[in-house]
Amino acid sequence: MQVKFDVEGGNFSKAGHASSQVKKILKQLNVAPKIIKSIVVALYEAEVNIVAHAYNGTIEVTIDPQKILINLSDNGPGIADISLAMQEGFSTASQEVRQMGFGAGMGLPNIKRNTDEFEIESEVGKGTKLIMTKFF
């Protein structure tokens, strides 16, 4: 099955909506709780990254009997140095976003830790694409 969500940049009141929907779907499909937990952590972080950094984006989720594949794509500033962005503690989040408790530089490491496969591609001035896979 496939589901798609639109994500609005800057709108923190809706951050987590896609993650919450995907969690519900996976529960209905009786996916193991431990797997669901990991997916929720990774997806929430990726969703919040779009809200915190991009203008808008989409999340496409494909679920088959073996795995979940999540494709996130945003229009935004992009990431100049991906290896730097992957480092624990590195963040370019605004002061406002940090005051909310986001932007601690833990998002991308959290995603990596909680997925089986994780790819990131970015073009400065255009946007960022993330593909993450978790096997059931």
Place this chain on the structure above:
Amino acid sequence: MKVSNIIKELNLSVYGGDNGLDNEVDGGYVSDLLSDVMGNAEESQIWITLQTHRNVMAIASLKDLAAVILVNDLKPDEDMLEQANEEGIPVLGTGMTTFDVGGKLYNLLKG
């Protein structure tokens, strides 16, 4: 232990999310960094924080946390409370500092 027992023992205020007062608690997590909670908190824990916005409830719900305690007499934002009520996750409050309420909760659960 249930959230309602902890409210009594620690003399906490209840701001909302009353439907979750019977939630079982088996530990706590103390942090104001949302990704830290996202990555490291566990199901059925109480989250002690000074963050008062609705994203706290989004995380509490995604992580199946038992309740949230706001320290230093902080009050939840209106949209935090709305979401707490929707999700049935109690938002509690105390005049105690994070250190004091965390210590008391620890004694109660693990002491």
